[in-house]
Amino acid sequence: MITLNVNGQRHNVDADPNMPLLWAIRDILGLTGTKYGCGAAQCGACTVHLNGEAVRSCVTKVSRAAGQQIVTIEGLSVANDHPLQLAWNELNVPQCGYCQSGQLMSAAVLLRENPNPTDQDIDDAMSGNICRCGTYQRVRAAIHKAAAMQREGAKI
Amino acid sequence: METKEVSRRNFLRVTGIAGTALCLGFYFPANAKQEELVTASGAADSEIEMNAWIRIDANGKVTLTDHRAEMGQGSYQSVPQIIAEELEVDLKDINVVFAQGDQAKYGSQITGGSSTIRGIYKKLLKLSATAREMLITAAATKWNVPGGECYAESGHVIHKPSGKKFNYGELVAVASKLPAPKEVKLKKISEYKLIRKPLQKLDTPLKTNGGAIFGLDKKLPGMLYAVVERNPRQRGKVKSFSDAAALKVPGVKHVFKVQMKVFNTIREGVAVVADSTWAAMQGRKVLHVEWDDSGFEHVNSADLFKRQEELLRKEEGLFAKKQGDPDKAIEQAAKKIDVIYQTPYQAHSAMEPLNCVAYYQSDKVEVWGPIQAPDWVQGGISTEFKIPKEKIIVNMTFLGGGFGRKAFLDYPLEAVTISKEIGKPVQVVWTREDDMTQGPFRAGISYRGQGAIENGEISALKFKMAGQNIDHWNSPKRDHANGSTTEGFLNPYFESIKNISFADVPFEMPLPNMWWRSVYASTNGFAYESFMNEMAVLAGQDQLDFRRRYLKDERCQRLIDKMEEVSGWKSRKKGDGFGVAITECFTSTVGQVVKVSRRADGKVKIDHVWAVMDCGWYVNPDIISAQVEGSIVMALGAATTHEITFKDGLTEQQNFYNYQMPRMSDMPLVEVHVMDNDADAGGVGEPGLPPFSPALTDAIFDLTGKRIRKLPFDMNAV
Ligand code: FES
Ligand code: FES
Numbered sequence: 118m119i120t121l122n123v124n125g126q127r128h129n130v131d132a133d134p135n136m137p138l139l140w141a142i143r144d145i146l147g148l149t150g151t152k153y154g155c156g157a158a159q160c161g162a163c164t165v166h167l168n169g170e171a172v173r174s175c176v177t178k179v180s181r182a183a184g185q186q187i188v189t190i191e192g193l194s195v196a197n198d199h200p201l202q203l204a205w206n207e208l209n210v211p212q213c214g215y216c217q218s219g220q221l222m223s224a225a226v227l228l229r230e231n232p233n234p235t236d237q238d239i240d241d242a243m244s245g246n247i248c249r250c251g252t253y254q255r256v257r258a259a260i261h262k263a264a265a266m267q268r269e270g271a272k273i
Numbered sequence: 274m275e276t277k278e279v280s281r282r283n284f285l286r287v288t289g290i291a292g293t294a295l296c297l298g299f300y301f302p303a304n305a306k307q308e309e310l311v312t313a314s315g316a317a318d319s320e321i322e323m324n325a326w327i328r329i330d331a332n333g334k335v336t337l338t339d340h341r342a343e344m345g346q347g348s349y350q351s352v353p354q355i356i357a358e359e360l361e362v363d364l365k366d367i368n369v370v371f372a373q374g375d376q377a378k379y380g381s382q383i384t385g386g387s388s389t390i391r392g393i394y395k396k397l398l399k400l401s402a403t404a405r406e407m408l409i410t411a412a413a414t415k416w417n418v419p420g421g422e423c424y425a426e427s428g429h430v431i432h433k434p435s436g437k438k439f440n441y442g443e444l445v446a447v448a449s450k451l452p453a454p455k456e457v458k459l460k461k462i463s464e465y466k467l468i469r470k471p472l473q474k475l476d477t478p479l480k481t482n483g484g485a486i487f488g489l490d491k492k493l494p495g496m497l498y499a500v501v502e503r504n505p506r507q508r509g510k511v512k513s514f515s516d517a518a519a520l521k522v523p524g525v526k527h528v529f530k531v532q533m534k535v536f537n538t539i540r541e542g543v544a545v546v547a548d549s550t551w552a553a554m555q556g557r558k559v560l561h562v563e564w565d566d567s568g569f570e571h572v573n574s575a576d577l578f579k580r581q582e583e584l585l586r587k588e589e590g591l592f593a594k595k596q597g598d599p600d601k602a603i604e605q606a607a608k609k610i611d612v613i614y615q616t617p618y619q620a621h622s623a624m625e626p627l628n629c630v631a632y633y634q635s636d637k638v639e640v641w642g643p644i645q646a647p648d649w650v651q652g653g654i655s656t657e658f659k660i661p662k663e664k665i666i667v668n669m670t671f672l673g674g675g676f677g678r679k680a681f682l683d684y685p686l687e688a689v690t691i692s693k694e695i696g697k698p699v700q701v702v703w704t705r706e707d708d709m710t711q712g713p714f715r716a717g718i719s720y721r722g723q724g725a726i727e728n729g730e731i732s733a734l735k736f737k738m739a740g741q742n743i744d745h746w747n748s749p750k751r752d753h754a755n756g757s758t759t760e761g762f763l764n765p766y767f768e769s770i771k772n773i774s775f776a777d778v779p780f781e782m783p784l785p786n787m788w789w790r791s792v793y794a795s796t797n798g799f800a801y802e803s804f805m806n807e808m809a810v811l812a813g814q815d816q817l818d819f820r821r822r823y824l825k826d827e828r829c830q831r832l833i834d835k836m837e838e839v840s841g842w843k844s845r846k847k848g849d850g851f852g853v854a855i856t857e858c859f860t861s862t863v864g865q866v867v868k869v870s871r872r873a874d875g876k877v878k879i880d881h882v883w884a885v886m887d888c889g890w891y892v893n894p895d896i897i898s899a900q901v902e903g904s905i906v907m908a909l910g911a912a913t914t915h916e917i918t919f920k921d922g923l924t925e926q927q928n929f930y931n932y933q934m935p936r937m938s939d940m941p942l943v944e945v946h947v948m949d950n951d952a953d954a955g956g957v958g959e960p961g962l963p964p965f966s967p968a969l970t971d972a973i974f975d976l977t978g979k980r981i982r983k984l985p986f987d988m989n990a991v
Contacts, residue, residue: 133523133551140551144498149490150483152673153550154624155705159929162624190483202481209473209895212903213344214480215487215624215673240938247929249624249674251906253940255899 119183123148124192134180138172139163141179142189150190150218154247161246164219165189171226173245190218193225200263201225208259212250220246224260233264295445297404297453298326298338326397327356327404333428333442335362340372340382340393343476344623344645344672344679346900346958350474351390351892352397358467359401359460361425362441369475374647374667382648390892391860391954402457404448411448412439462890462951471895476671488643488670491630493698499691500553500702501531502560503542503711506922507785509566511541518559519545524552527695528560533687534657535713535785540683544691550702569783571922574717578615581719581739581780585613590737590778593758597772599723602733606725608811614722614803615983616796617916619715619789620932625673626708631688632698637664638689643672645680653682654689676907677788681713709932710924714917715789716741720800726812731823733772734808736801739780743787761794761856761963762801765826784919790907791959794858798963799912799970799984802854806971807980816853816971817842829855832864832887832948839946840866840883850880852971854964859956861888863901867941867968869976877973877991879909879941884961886945889952897957898945904961905943910935912966913988 118129130145142148154162156175163175166188193199201224211217227242239257328336337356343349353367405425412430413420423432431438479485516528527546532539543562547553603609629642644650647667655662672679688701718740725733742755754777809819817833837843845851855864866883884901914933918925926932970981973991
């Protein structure tokens with residue numbers, strides 16, 4: 118049995134310790150917001166927070182995540198009101214939406230560490246997240262918008 | 274159900290079948306040209322299978338059935354936006370559900386050809402206005418006042434003189450018993466309150482909190498997971514396999530051979546079924562399969578393109594279009610060019626890899642998945658498994674991208690095959706590698722352009738293409754030209770250029786291929802519009818002025834005006850790095866101006882893309898912008914970062930590490946302008962893609978003097 122703390126809840130899961138966290142989260146815990154895109158740390162669709170850091174859950178073994186604090190897109194906010202989520206909504210960022218959990222989870226770490234990112238900072242932080250629908254321009258604009266909202270004191 | 278003898282045209286019967294809901298939809302008579310509008314009571318009376326497109330219940334809640342897939346192109350938003358406008362309800366009060374696949378009910382459901390809105394908007398407007406009028410009539414009846422004194426707003430009918438109001442829910446019981454009016458008045462464009470506004474999309478909240486259910490997110494009780502090791506040369510056979518090691522992997526339950534029809538060939542593979550995706554993948558790793566790859570050519574990309582080029586030089590091909598005598602004009606001309614363009618094979622690489630859930634039971638089959646064409650899937654399952662359509666339920670989930678690939682039947686059929694074999698519900702998961710290596714691919718096509726200039730005018734244009742034809746898998750013998758040889762090329766050119774021809778040189782390869790976003794326009798557009806730019810240079814003219822002379826149609830002229838205006842075209846200087854292209858597909862025309870410059874480190878970068886879309890009547894300009902932005906990124910990737918190549922019949926790219934996608938840092942500034950006119954609606958999901966690569970290479974020519982004729986090319990090397 119491996120203990121996983123996901124979005125503040127403890128789960129005991131019976132999984133092969135080598136199983137990537139991605140599949141444990143999706144197939145065993147049934148939290149399907151975290152996506153499979155490449156399985157090879159290339160696309161960022163599977164990004165979750167492990168002790169506050171953005172990690173690719175497709176290449177993170179469950180054994181490494183055991184006992185650590187994991188946050189998935191479902192836990193980014195309680196009421197879909199993280200400044201990023203609000204900005205995403207306002208700027209109609211998602212197209213198909215499949216990559217967006219990963220985009221948001223990467224952006225959330227960026228925004229926490231750098232509340233006032235430049236275009237260059239955004240490019241650097243977000244270049245691990247592929248969007249086949251090509252929403253990059255809006256992702257960038259929405260991160261700026263969320264940063265502004267955060268500065269103006271929107272709740273996080 | 275009690276039935277009565279009624280004329281199929283008479284939908285005006287009163288029955289209790291609708292209960293306390295007002296339902297309106299269409300009936301698609303099998304052999305009629307025009308679908309007919311029906312109410313639920315009418316449908317019940319005449320035993321018509323109706324699609325309840327709009328349903329208003331006693332609480333005033335509006336449920337809309339979206340007959341098309343939502344794969345990022347925005348039908349989930351634009352269809353409600355149309356309905357809310359004429360129905361006079363607030364967008365937030367509309368609940369959208371996806372239809373199941375059923376052609377008898379919904380007509381064609383294929384989300385392709387950028388057809389969702391242009392195919393149906395007039396009917397949706399009428400349907401919504403009809404419902405509104407019936408609600409107004411119901412209110413007038415209840416108040417016993419003339420209908421003319423009442424109007425509808427925000428889900429209510431209001432009696433103007435007295436200010437009394439009913440909400441829609443209070444009216445459905447009466448309205449559902451009314452006959453549908455024959456004629457209803459539709460709003461003028463100037464009266465629209467929602468249509469043409471950049472409203473926020475209804476599905477964004479679901480797509481920002483993990484709530485949207487894509488195919489891969491669908492789970493059923495007792496469901497198993499399968500992965501399939503398919504022949505890497507796509508059309509080879511399984512000679513033998515050993516399942517011993519795979520069956521020892523904890524969680525693995527079954528290993529067996531599967532065959533799948535792909536067009537007119539059979540794809541073979543071995544399925545590994547387990548209790549989790551991961552276990553199935555582990556089992557597959559230790560599977561040992563011997564393939565029989567005899568009987569077909571093992572393709573090498575370099576040879577393939579060489580052969581296409583040779584064919585273009587040797588053969589005239591099959592004419593798709595010919596007027597005048599281009600050969601003679603070219604022969605006589607002093608100024609002429611003769612060049613070859615090449616475009617690569619491409620994978621669709623939707624962000625959500627292919628997958629499908631199927632449950633085959635003795636009395637019914639049900640599938641769930643990211644499906645672009647649910648009605649085709651229903652038909653395909655019916656044919657392959659000899660099951661009547663009524664027993665097949667095809668459910669669309671959200672699609673994590675489609676781009677044409679998810680309109681194909683192989684992956685749902687494969688899932689049904691596997692479920693049938695194990696007698697349990699199963700989710701078949703394609704890994705990224707499966708999705709990328711198996712195809713069907715966009716075919717790589719070579720083009721030859723020959724043209725002549727006489728007195729500064731085009732005296733002849735002659736185009737030939739050589740590449741696999743999408744149809745070829747169905748009918749390998751090619752005796753007529755590909756019907757899409759001119760796709761992407763603007764029609765008005767044919768009116769002003771006297772000597773012009775398009776031909777298709779048949780070219781066969783044992784590689785699976787099919788449509789990819791914007792279909793042939795995605796490759797044709799690059800060749801034909803690059804050539805127009807080369808002709809402009811040969812004629813010594815400005816590329817847009819040059820086009821103006823041949824695109825006399827008024828909409829084209831206005832589009833060019835707009836392109837010039839927004840991009841500052843006229844004030845640019847030669848060598849500033851400006852390029853241009855205009856293409857048409859799915860009845861929308863898009864012009865793009867691209868600006869590039871050389872950075873301090875010597876590399877060329879894209880500074881700005883101005884896109885002007887003329888798609889006629891439209892719903893949501895922000896969705897159009899998003900579609901064009903996305904199309905440009907997809908075109909950028911196909912022009913500069915990725916291609917599918919083959920070596921000894923094997924696909925050389927497996928995953929994003931060797932099929933590189935554009936990233937955030939590659940994203941140029943894109944500015945989209947939508948032309949205002951009320952011509953019939955055209956598509957918006959695809960037409961933004963084709964003009965980008967010819968405009969980009971034209972901009973690079975302007976900056977560097979180098980003309981790029983083969984895609985993809987390396988932006989770092991120009
Ligand atoms: S699925 Fe993990 S990075 Fe792509
Ligand atoms: S929104 Fe479709 S992949 Fe990003």
